[in-house]
Amino acid sequence: MNYIAIRVDHLSKSYRIGQPETCKTFRELIASRITFPSHLIAKGGSSARDKCNQIFWALKNVSFEVETGDVVGIIGRNGAGKSTLLKILSRITAPTEGSIDFQGRIGSLLEVGTGFHPELSGRENIYLSGSILGMKRQEIDSKFDDIVKFADIEKFLDTPAKRYSSGMYVRLAFAVAAHLDPEILIIDEVLAVGDAVFQKKCLGKMKDVSKEGRTVLFVSHNMNAIEQLCKSCIILEHGELKRYGGDVRDIIKEYIFGTEDSIRSPEWVNQGCSSDNPWFNLSRFYIGDENGNPVAMPVSSDSEIWLYIEGEILEKDPALTIGYAIYSDDGAILYWSCHTDEMEDNWIKLSKGKNVIKSKLPGRFLNEGTYRLEFIARLHCRQWIFEPGNTSPSIFLTLYGGLSESPYWLTRRPGLLAPIIKYSKVDNK
Ligand SMILES: Nc1ncnc2c1ncn2[C@@H]1O[C@H](COP(=O)(O)OP(=O)(O)OP(=O)(O)O)[C@@H](O)[C@H]1O
Ligand SMILES: [Mg+2]
Structure with a gap:
């Protein structure tokens, strides 16, 4: 009791x-x-x-x-x-x-x-x-x-x-x-x-x-x-x-x-504008959990979150590469990521019609803050479909908390990244 x-x-x-x-x-x-x-x-x-x-x-x-x-x-x-x-x-x-x-x-x-x-x-x-x-x-x-x-x-x-x-x-x-x-x-x-x-x-x-x-x-x-x-x-x-x-x-x-008036949206949905390209027509771009449910912002830095890209392919092109660019709140670019970044054998196979792709966002990597994720699509070495740089569909990710369990790491540290990196002792020989 x-x-x-x-x-x-x-x-x-x-x-x-x-x-x-x-x-x-x-x-x-x-x-x-x-x-x-x-x-x-x-x-x-x-x-x-x-x-x-x-x-x-x-x-x-x-x-x-x-x-x-x-x-x-x-x-x-x-x-x-x-x-x-x-x-x-x-x-x-x-x-x-x-x-x-x-x-x-x-x-x-x-x-x-x-x-x-x-x-x-x-x-x-x-x-x-x-x-x-x-x-x-x-x-x-x-x-x-x-x-x-x-x-x-x-x-x-x-x-x-x-x-x-x-x-x-x-x-x-x-x-x-x-x-x-x-x-x-x-x-x-x-x-x-x-x-x-x-x-x-x-x-x-x-x-x-x-x-x-x-x-x-x-x-x-x-x-x-x-x-x-x-x-x-x-x-x-x-x-x-x-x-x-x-x-x-x-x-x-x-x-x-809770009291902030405008939380920038973690979801972009195509409001009916048809894209004039046949290679990848983006319909939805959002941050979700493992099962595809949208997640509310902010999310904790240590939680498992995925970026979802939904779109339609009318004409398959082997040069298609899609992904996202991520920016800090003050506009600095942190990295680009594309589904073709690994060796070719590991690329996901996109098909004609509707495709839903998810990509895990690395946990305990970005610092607390708000980040803009901008959709990227390109035909490799040929042309941009969605070129990053402010015109491509964007969503916002806000991270708060969950940076570390260490008693020495209590507050937000400076910098855009906040990875926890392993240390080990090298024994004297
Ligand atoms: N002795 C006092 N005479 C007049 N006003 C007071 C007195 N003590 C506190 N206040 C007022 O009461 C309110 C609450 O003060 P309090 O110190 O409890 O706030 P707090 O939540 O502890 O703030 P902080 O985070 O700045 O420590 C404030 O507006 C403060 O100016
Ligand atoms: Mg006080």
Whole structure:
């Protein structure tokens, strides 16, 4: 039986534009007293307040439940309300309406600047975070060395957190959040700050935490990390919950491509124009699955996809060669491919009448992006039937995701190609 670790019920959060929030939670209160001693907290003149009476809803009526042990990715554009949601869950800030309910201790790593106290040293912050989580001093002592080792900040343990670089800060904050045995781990954009080695360590640690059956909520703009790590995914849009489900890859696709007005078509169909050549009259040109069903874009780089060419031959000519040219989105040609590229014995035999030809597109070869595939037909050494160069029928292939399972390869790399190439060790003789 699955237990509910987090229940979020009709949660809303409003801000008065331009006005600082009043402290409503324990953490906030401590933070504000350390950062702004009480005699320095402005009493706030009423005239200034009147000017900023506009209310802005950062979260609107958000409800969802997370099962124990689930790893939930939270995605959404800047300002969608992701950090606000995590701050409410971590009790950094209070909701305006609605409620949250959760089972177990929450360890959180929020945006740099939240959670830790700038005036306190790294060491003090570790103990403070532990005690906020309800841990006893001995419990924190037993985790202390692991935290310091993971964060790799031994030399700066007694330096105030405000002197830390953002990378050091995040390293320590992540180490604290992940090592203090929280039942629920909440992480906001940790991958944005740390270096590549640390990012890998964090992802590994999050995987370990989730394998131990703990619940993880992870906000990131890095879709590959979300895809690799999460079992379910939430889209927040303008403060509202737009999607929540376990089909992580589909949800990411919807997030990235769903709102685009025009997805260029992966299918070309002859709308009744008859070609004046008898050698190959193209009727349909499209991207499909192994069985010939058209596939919706985008497709994952590692999926099996075929290019289909359907057309009619009225007069057979042995010099006929057909195929396609492929271009990057900015018009660079990547390659041409024709059915006559192999040795002649291996050519498919075209016949008079209708022909349907398919050609597999190499998987994990092209990088994420949109490509134009243009139909080519030619009588070898004699004449073009469909000459590439913008006038021939074209379709569009959009690839997204599935580039690699490597923890070192999380984001789109530069370049048009993204092949995974084997490496092997040559033994010393
Ligand atoms: N203290 C605040 N006072 C006023 N508005 C705020 C406050 N905190 C957040 N907001 C606003 O609430 C909205 C949601 O902010 P939030 O930080 O939750 O977005 P986000 O989804 O985390 O964005 P990002 O991807 O940029 O981190 C934004 O428009 C933001 O300007
Ligand atoms: Mg944020």
